[in-house]
Amino acid sequence: MAIYGANAAGKSNVIHALLLMREMVCGSFAKPLKGDELPYEPFAFVDGETDPTAFEIIYYYDGIKYAYGFSFDNDRIINEYLYHWPNGREALVFSREKDQYEFRESIQEQLTLAGRTSENRLYLTSSNEWNCAQTEKAYLWFQQKLRGLITTGVSNETTIDAIRKGGEDKKNVVKEMMLADLGICNVVLSGTKEKPIVSTVHQLTDDNGNQKQYTLQLGQESVGTQRFFSRIGLWMDAMNSGAVLVVDEIEASMHPLLTRHLIEMIQDQTINQNHAQLIFTTHDTGLLDLKLLRRDQIW
Template sequence: MLIQFSVTNFLSFRDEVILSLSTNKDNSHKENLLFYKNERILPSVAIYGANAAGKSNLHKAMRAAIRMIRSSNNLQIDQPLLITPFLLDENSRNNKTKFEFIYVYNGIKYEYGFVLDTQYVWEEYLYEYRSSKPSMIFERSNINTYRFTSKSKPQLSKIVDKNTSNKLFLATATSWNSDLTKDAYMWFSNMVDTYDSQNLEELMFKEFEKNDNSLNEFILHLLQKADINITNFNYETNEQLKIMTSHQVIENGKKQEYELNYFDESNGTKRLFTYGPVLKNALENGKTIIIDEIDNALHPAMTKSLIEMFQNPNINKKSAQLIFNTHEISLLDLNLFRRDQIYFVEKDNKTGVSDLYSLDDFSPRKSENIQKGYLQGRYGAMPVVNLEDIEW
């Protein structure tokens, strides 16, 4: 369960921005909330903003940090790190990038962060919360200077020499069987994922190869929920995966069934197919998923239905979370979301710097028309369209 993510100096985010899934004291939609001890956590977050404002850059920041952790052990000595800082001022382009996560795994709350550039990991730290106060597991500074507690030192100090200046100690220690870092690492390995249109379809094909009948049932339920005229589908996983959908129509007063190839279906239908494995996996295992442009090719009612799956405790029994960006303003509704579930990304066109902030910062009334306020520019994060000064 993700509680907070922050990033500094990555792509258009020059200054630190914080995405918090920890709630305020507002009791709106309290039946939808997730819990860690006495802390209330959001099941979903929607992120809005104009084109090129930086919404996808936040998605890329989370993806880059997670991939860095997962792939750290595969790095060769002196292999460059694929990090792009803010490039539109001289100081930032030569400065370091920072990522930090606060999350819960196996009933323990962790705080993990690291600072790096394209060559070295300069700082890194891991804390756990066995009580209300954090306890250090390790701290790293100046690339290769480490601090441990009397409890963690006997085990972790032996692993320092196994690490290199471009690798994350969290990943290295876990690969050397440290039980002090294992759970903190496994959350990144198994419990959080980022998705966009490029990897959704590839993942779906891999999942179908497992021949999981329950996945078929889940996808068919999604399709029928969307009122799509598909009564069934089947697939073959020989040399190449082939999906055939069954459509029932009335022909000459009689019911007839015809098959279509998956690739002949509409983009919206194909998108629901690709969401099937992702949503099923998240809901069954309590994962946090981050989706770029969730509404791509989907009707607003269907997008809303997907979000409501995570906000329904009868469906979301394992505390899964959904973080997504979207342009779909019909979802800007306080009957669907709490005020702290709606975020905006706005870019300063004079500096190129993106900022991230919550609707809750504006303290709108619960009866306020959020859609109207957003379109009127009341919360920022709207494009300024001026066609009059353009020569056509």
């Protein structure tokens, strides 16, 4: 899904909302200490008292539909709820209004877990620390299936992991890097696990027709090549796991044909066999092509 719009129209906030949900469920904001402030950022253009931030998302995990939502302010979770459709019919898993909970299954056990959940933590998170079967799969979707990339944070970690694994994982990364920069014939990893050093191997032909190889550190490559390197591992990982990949400004610092190639990989069912999904924001009108995207994929 491609999201277009003017500057300050709110495109990036769609991506940030999805990723903040993930951070609150299983990321950096998932385990606040009692009394810690929540990542509350209310609407700025309002006089007087501000409303809570509220999120709701509907998703599928292992063929079962879930609807999960919560709201919060600076200090506490105000409400939280989870529904599922195990037999095609809606059923409540739990609901919460501040410290008041309602459950349908394993009521006494879950009331005990609710009592261990501080006012500034999500029950979906805290219950899974105690292996709660009723909320496990709903939680795993956030942990396993929702991946994100924003322009302010570029990480090579996923691509480096693929190179470290070797075999088909590394082969696929090298293949895509050859597409990004026709001179690259290999990617080599050195250094330590904590401080890896990524080098690219270039094969060049001199005036006499002799082939020679030269090595560059990744930081010496063009910004576009570095950006493609950081993204290709995330793309491969998402397609292997059938994840939902959300990306802000997909075209940032990359050649338009490389951007198009990343989208085509997701659209190609022979490559994307596990049905990974891509949601991205962009200003690139060159992607407004009905040979690339259906009309209903453009917002």
